[in-house]
Amino acid sequence: MENTAFGIEYRPRTGSEAMCEALLDEGVEFLFGYPGGAIMPFYDALVDYPLKHVLVRHEQAAAHAADGYARATGKVGVCVATSGPGATNLVTGLATAYMDSVPLVAITGQVGRAAMGKDAFQETNVTGMTLPVTKHSFLVEEPEELYPTMRRAFAIARSGRPGPVLVDVPKDVQFAAVSGNGYRQLREAPPPIPAPALEAAARLIERARRPIILAGHGVTLSGAELELRMLAERCGIPVSTTLLGISCFPDDHPLNIGMPGMHGAASVNRAIDRSDLLIAVGMRFDDRITGNPEKFAPNAKVIHIDVDPSEMGKVVRPTVGIVADAKLALGGVLNHLRKSPECGAWREELAVDQAPERRKEAEARGRFGPVRIMEAIREATGGEVRLVTDVGQHQMWAARHFRYTRPNSHITSGGLGTMGFALPAAMGVALACPEESVWVVAGDGGIQMNIQELATIRDLGLNIKVAVINNGYLGMVRQWQQFFHNRRYSETPITGPDYETLAAAYGLTGRTVREGDDVERVVRWAEEREGFTILDFHIDPEQNVYPMIPSGMSVAEMIEEDDA
Amino acid sequence: MPSALEIRLCGGLLALNRLSMTLQNKRMPVEGLTLARNGAEVRVTVVLDCEGETARRYAALLSGLEDVSEAGVVADLEEVALVRADGRCEAVSGSPEYVERWLAENEVEDAVRLGPVARPGKGAC
Numbered sequence: 215m216e217n218t219a220f221g222i223e224y225r226p227r228t229g230s231e232a233m234c235e236a237l238l239d240e241g242v243e244f245l246f247g248y249p250g251g252a253i254m255p256f257y258d259a260l261v262d263y264p265l266k267h268v269l270v271r272h273e274q275a276a277a278h279a280a281d282g283y284a285r286a287t288g289k290v291g292v293c294v295a296t297s298g299p300g301a302t303n304l305v306t307g308l309a310t311a312y313m314d315s316v317p318l319v320a321i322t323g324q325v326g327r328a329a330m331g332k333d334a335f336q337e338t339n340v341t342g343m344t345l346p347v348t349k350h351s352f353l354v355e356e357p358e359e360l361y362p363t364m365r366r367a368f369a370i371a372r373s374g375r376p377g378p379v380l381v382d383v384p385k386d387v388q389f390a391a392v393s394g395n396g397y398r399q400l401r402e403a404p405p406p407i408p409a410p411a412l413e414a415a416a417r418l419i420e421r422a423r424r425p426i427i428l429a430g431h432g433v434t435l436s437g438a439e440l441e442l443r444m445l446a447e448r449c450g451i452p453v454s455t456t457l458l459g460i461s462c463f464p465d466d467h468p469l470n471i472g473m474p475g476m477h478g479a480a481s482v483n484r485a486i487d488r489s490d491l492l493i494a495v496g497m498r499f500d501d502r503i504t505g506n507p508e509k510f511a512p513n514a515k516v517i518h519i520d521v522d523p524s525e526m527g528k529v530v531r532p533t534v535g536i537v538a539d540a541k542l543a544l545g546g547v548l549n550h551l552r553k554s555p556e557c558g559a560w561r562e563e564l565a566v567d568q569a570p571e572r573r574k575e576a577e578a579r580g581r582f583g584p585v586r587i588m589e590a591i592r593e594a595t596g597g598e599v600r601l602v603t604d605v606g607q608h609q610m611w612a613a614r615h616f617r618y619t620r621p622n623s624h625i626t627s628g629g630l631g632t633m634g635f636a637l638p639a640a641m642g643v644a645l646a647c648p649e650e651s652v653w654v655v656a657g658d659g660g661i662q663m664n665i666q667e668l669a670t671i672r673d674l675g676l677n678i679k680v681a682v683i684n685n686g687y688l689g690m691v692r693q694w695q696q697f698f699h700n701r702r703y704s705e706t707p708i709t710g711p712d713y714e715t716l717a718a719a720y721g722l723t724g725r726t727v728r729e730g731d732d733v734e735r736v737v738r739w740a741e742e743r744e745g746f747t748i749l750d751f752h753i754d755p756e757q758n759v760y761p762m763i764p765s766g767m768s769v770a771e772m773i774e775e776d777d778a
Numbered sequence: 779m780p781s782a783l784e785i786r787l788c789g790g791l792l793a794l795n796r797l798s799m800t801l802q803n804k805r806m807p808v809e810g811l812t813l814a815r816n817g818a819e820v821r822v823t824v825v826l827d828c829e830g831e832t833a834r835r836y837a838a839l840l841s842g843l844e845d846v847s848e849a850g851v852v853a854d855l856e857e858v859a860l861v862r863a864d865g866r867c868e869a870v871s872g873s874p875e876y877v878e879r880w881l882a883e884n885e886v887e888d889a890v891r892l893g894p895v896a897r898p899g900k901g902a903c
Binding site for chain 1: 831
């Protein structure tokens, strides 16, 4: 069409262009994706916009990379895939983000509207199949709805309890001409926190003699690290961080007592058992923490702070429930505190119980194995690192034995426990924080699940370091087989490539590290060299993670190293 | 003691899919589910085999869904039965207990029960 008054060619905006404009308007910098037939109009438009696209080698990696980016920045991560297998390959990544409350927007192409419902080539009902693992999903059937839907998707992803949102766009809708935007506002802001709840929480804290703060991912999500520290220090309350809460409170702080739960510190689990008040902040009493909820913290009153109202009483019935953002809630509680609890004796009791564990950890640092590797990474980086871990034994060793001193420096798949998460997630972290040191700690099982991303890492020149904790087993499953299946190691021995050779094939660098090698030197070498490096640590094949509370059991059934 | 929720939905079939998926996904103890509408709004009444406190938590969870405009526990339920008796079609309405009693006390050839649903203007929403 030509505008005859000014002689300017006028081209109506397409759906794809509206999508790109919405992404720009949301402040998106990076997209992680993989093109295909049904998303081609979007990829065609993308060329004309200042959006940086990262071409992954598998769509699952796109979702994990966007997830890592979101966790590192607090912004919404974006991933893109085509219809059919492209969309289904995103599902694991969406479920991972959903379980850990990570804000993502996933854009998928869909077959044209006329072909939908007719079993067309690469057609899947991705909105249907992602219903249980997304906060919301849209199938955009009208071009005019594209821009407002994209904006709304971002608002939903980041509001309240964050989570992934899927936007499925038929190919002809991406092609179609659109006008206007008609952006609709989301719901109103949440109401203020009722003062009586804050007052009741403050009184419980003042009267407590054996209190513990359980700090979860919600502290990081809401940026409440300072308020958490103020509450802990003002009241002298010990802090235990959940797997996803790790690094929201410094590990070297004298009030940090460590991680609770199935593989948490035995002293922490015993402390929870004896506690008279749990202040649970931004955590959801996952079964990996409570074990048998009937026997969990039997002597404790509970203050539960969570932004999601449906978490109240889901597993543990709170004495006081505060439905609010952790930062606001902790600030409110601090304002209502009139005095600090008398819990000096409690801290001394905990210190006595922790002493043997700390001695054992110090001894382990002197032996070749995962604890020493964690310490070597910490020393080489000076603690200035984002550690991205996969899922399995190494994840627990990294959680328990790496000392995190910077907020949001520990990134892992907690709720879903997705093997293969770490390498692609680290790509998102490295792009989000290009000046920071990024280390992946993974097992030899999980690293192979998305190993194809070495090509993406090479293309982007990402400065990621990988420590493979290689025991030749799917180690955590093997450990369970040892404890609960009479050492019948069914399908857990696993082989892998020579990572030095594999890295070389991708144009990257790797080293194999065995007992007797200088762990500290090789880790320092990796840290100091520019570019990707993979270190393959061959550790004792049957080293276990201790302690362990068997699934569904209580602290009374905890297996400690000396009992095994 | 069963509890009932009224959920008001906007968003058509996908909203209904999401709701039923959430009921199943969160293993809510659903004893009964009735759909009704007021204009474009779909009203769903769900009878749950759980105490009121648990039902309130489920209502909070459901109210977080984007397609749900309102969700809450309801105290008053209404049921309608379309009854065929003596060759004629009639409607019987009242509380679920009343309709149950009426059907037991009267000879009917066939009955279609619509409900229970939240009583208009007296539900939680």
